[in-house]
Amino acid sequence: MKVLIILCLLLYAAAMLFILLYSLAQAHLLYRFRRYLKQGSNATPPAPEVWPMVTVQLPVYNEKYVVERLIDTVAALDYPAAKIEFQLLDDSDDETTQIIQQSIQQYPHLPFRHIRRQDRSGFKAGALRYGLEQAKGEFIAIFDADFTPSPTFLKQTVPHFSHPETGMVQTRWAHLNKGYSILTRLQAFALDAHFYIEQVGRSSLNAYINFNGTAGIWRKATILDAGNWQDDTLTEDLDLSYRAQLKGWRFKYLPEVESPAELPPVMSALKSQQFRWTKGGAESAVKHLGSVLRSRAPLQTKCHATAHLLNSSVFVAVLLASLASIPLLWAKVNNLLPLVVFNAGAVTLLSFAVISLVYFQANAMGNVSQSKRTGGFLLYFPLFLSISMGLALHNAVAVWEGWSGRKSPFIRTPKFNLEARQHKWQENFYLNIRMPYTTYAEGLLGLLFLGVAVWGIVQQEYGMLVFHGMLALGYLLVFYHSYQSYRKI
Template sequence: MKLLLILCVVLYGLSMLFILLYSLAQAHLLYRFRLFLRQKRPTLPAPKVWPLVTVQLPVYNEKYVVERLIDAVAALDYPADKLEIQLLDDSDDETTALIQQKVQQYLHLNLQHIQRQDRSGFKAGALKYGLELAKGEFIAIFDADFVPDPLFLKKTIPYFADAKLGMVQTRWAHLNKEYSVLTRLQALALDAHFFVEQVGRNSQQAFINFNGTGGVWRKTTILDAGNWQDDTLTEDLDLSYRAQLKGWQFLYLPEVESRAELPPVMSALKSQQFRWTKGGAESAVKHLGTVLRSEKPLQTKYHALAHLLNSSVFVAVLVASLASVPLLWAKVHYLLPVQAFQAAAVMLFSFIVISLVYFQADAFGKASGRGSFLLYFPLFLSMSMGLALHNAVAVWEGWTGRKSPFIRTPKFNLEGRQQRWQDNFYRSLKIPFTTYLEGLLGLLFLGVAAWGVVQKEYSLLIFHSMLALGYLLVFYYSFQSYRRI
C-alpha cells in the first residue's frame, strides 16, 4: 500500500511539474505577445510584377463545402495569368461530379481538376503530387472548409521579397463560432494558438508551424526541406520543422484572416483532435532530438520543446487525475504528510497563466462573445480535461510509433443555428470504446467529488468536479453525434 501511494505521489508530482514547465513557456509567449502589440508592422509595397502562384486545394469527399471553396478561390483578387488553381481531388463519392460541374463556371481561370490513381500518402501525398505539376513560384494551400479573403494573395505575397522567407501563415477566423457552445469553446482554444502562441513564438524567431491551410510556401523551401512526407499525421508541422532547421524563416500575419468552419459535433472534433495530437507526438519523436542538438539558442529550444510536446499535456492531465483519487483517500486517512499537498499549491501558478493566455486571446478573438469569458472559460477547461483520455490515447500511439490512416474531419457547411448537422452523410457510424470509458470516468470523478464533500475534504473538490463535468459532457456530446443505423 505504501509503495502504491508513493508511486501515485511521484506520478502526480511529475505530471503537475510538466504542466508547470509548459505554463512557464506560455507565460513567456504571453509576454512576447504583449510586446508585439506595441509594434507596428510596416506596409510593404506591391511587387512590380506579381509572381506566378499555385493555389492547392486538397479535397477528399467534401460534397457539402467544395462548391463554396471553389467560388471563394475563384474570387481571389490576383492577375488571372499569374494564378494556377489545383483541385487535388482524391474523392470517391459525388464530390468529383460537383467539382466537374463547378469548374465549367470558371473556364476563364487556370483551374485544374487533378485526380490520382490512389490516395497513397493521403493529404501529404496529394500535395506532393500536385507540387510536381505546379508551375507557381509560390504555393498557397487551403483546406476544403476554408473561405479565403479575396485579397489573401495580395496581402501575403509582398513579404516574399525577403529571399530568406520560406512560408507565410495567416490567422484562422471562424465562420460558425456562434453555432453552439461547442463551437464557441473551440474558437476560444484556437484563438489562444493563433493570437498568443503563434505571435509570441514568431516575434522571437522561435519555431512556428504552418497550420496546414491558410498559408503560402515558397516552392523552393518545400523542396529544399525534403518535400511533403506522410510518416506523421501532421505533415504541416513536420515540414515546418524541417524547413526551419534548414535555416528558412517563417512569418506569421495575425492581421490577415482566413475564415474556416469549426466542427459542430463532438465526433468530428474528436477526429480532428486525434489527428492533431497523435501527429504532434509523432513529430516530437521525429524532430525533438535534432532540435535539441542544433545550434539554436537555449530559449528557442525550450519553446520548441513546449511546442512539440504540447499534446502531451493531455497525458499529464490524465495521469494526474487518476493519481489524485488515491491521494485524496490517503489525505483523508492521514497517510501522507500535509507538506506533500501544500507543495501542490505551487501549481496554482499554472492555472493563473493559462487563464491569462485565454483571457487575452478572448479579448481579441471575442470567442465567448458578450463578455461571457467567466462562463465559457471554466467550461472550456472542463471539456479539455474531458478529452484527456481520448487525446492521451492518440499521444501514446504517436510516441510508440503505431501507424493509423489519415482520417479527415467531416465538414458540414453550417453557419446558422437553424441548420441541422444530424443529416450529414460523413458522420462516423461506430461509437468508440473510449466513449464509454469517458462516461465511466465522469461517474467516477462525480462520486469522488461527492465522497470528498462527505469527508469534509475540499482540497481537490474543484479539480474532481471539473473532471466529472468534462467527461460527462464529452460522453454526452459524443454519444449524440455518432450516426447510428
C-alpha cells in the same frame, strides 16, 4: 500500501511539474504577445513590380457540402490571371468529383486544373506532393475545403516574401460558425489562444512556428529543400515546418490577415480532428525533438520548440495526474502523508493562473465591449477547462500511439456548411456512426470522478473538490455529446 501511495505521489508530482513548465513557456509567449500589441501590427511590404506565379492547391477528399463554396471563393482571388493557377487535388470517391467538374465550368476564364490520382496513397501529404510535381508557381498557397479566404489574400501575403530567406507565410484562422453552439464557441476560444498568443509570441521571438496546414503560402523552393511533403506523420504541416526551419528558412506570421473557416459542430467530428492533431504532434516530436536539441538554434528557441512539440503530451499529464489524485485524496483523509506534501501542491495554482491569463488575453481580442469580453471569459473558460480535461483520455490514447509508432490512416474531419442552412448536422453523410470504446470509458470516468468528489464532500476534504468536480463535468459532457453525435440523435 505506503509504497503504492508514494508511487502515486511521484506520478502526480511529475505530471503537474510538466504542466507547470509548459505553462511557464506559455507565460513567456503571453509576455511577447503583449509587447507585440504595443509595437503594432506587421506593415505590408510594397507590392513587387512584377507579381510572381502562384499555384493555389486545394486538397479535397469527399467534400460535397463545401467544395462548391471553396471554388467560388478562390475564383474571386484578386491576382493577375496570367500569374495564377488552381489545382483541385481531388482524391474523392463520391459525388464531390462531379460537383467539382460542374463548378469549374462556371469559370472558363480561370486556369482550374482538376487533378485525380490512381489511389489515395500518402493521404493529404501525398496529394500535395503529387500536385507540387506539376505546379508552375514559384509560390504555393494551400486551402482546405472549408476555408473562405478573402479576395485580397494573395496581395496581402506574397509581398512578405521580399526577403529571400522567407519560406512560408501563415495567416490567422477566423471562424465562420463560431456562434453556432457552445461547442463551436469553445473551439474558437481555444484556437484563438493558439493563433493570437502562441503564433504571435513565437514569431516575435524568431522561434519556430508552424504552418497550420491551410491558409498559408509557401515558397516552392523551401518545400523541395526541406524534403518535400512526407506522410510518416498525421501532421504533415508541422513536420515540414520543422524540417524547413531546421534548414534555416524563416517563417512569417500575419495575425492581421484573417482566413475564415468552419469549426466542427459536433463532438465526433471534433474528436476526429483532435486525434489527428495530437497523434501527429506526438509523431512529429519523436521525429524532430532530438534534431532540435542537437541543432545550433539559440537556447530560447530550443525551449519553445520543446514546449511546442510536446504540447499534446499535456493530455497525458492531465490523465495521469487525475488518476493519481484519487489515492492521494484517500491518503490525505487517512493521514498517511504529511500535510506539507499537500501544501506544496499549491504551487500548481501558478499553472492555472498562467493559463487563465493566456485565454483571457486571447478572448479579449475582437470588437466587443469589455463587459462582454469579461462575461464571455467567465462563462466559457471553466467550460473549456472542463471539456479539455474530459478529452484527456481520448487525446492521451492518440499521443501514446504517436509515441509508440503505431500507424493509422489520415481521417478527415467532416465538413458541414451549416451556415447555408441547407441541412441539419444529423444528415451529414460523412459522420462516423461507430462509437469507439473510449467513449464508454469517458462515461465511466465521469461517474468515477463524480463519486470521488461526493466522497470528498462527505469526508469534509475539499482540497481537490474543484479538480475532481471539473473532471466529472468534463468527462460526462464529452460522453454525452459524443454519444449524441455518434448516434445522430
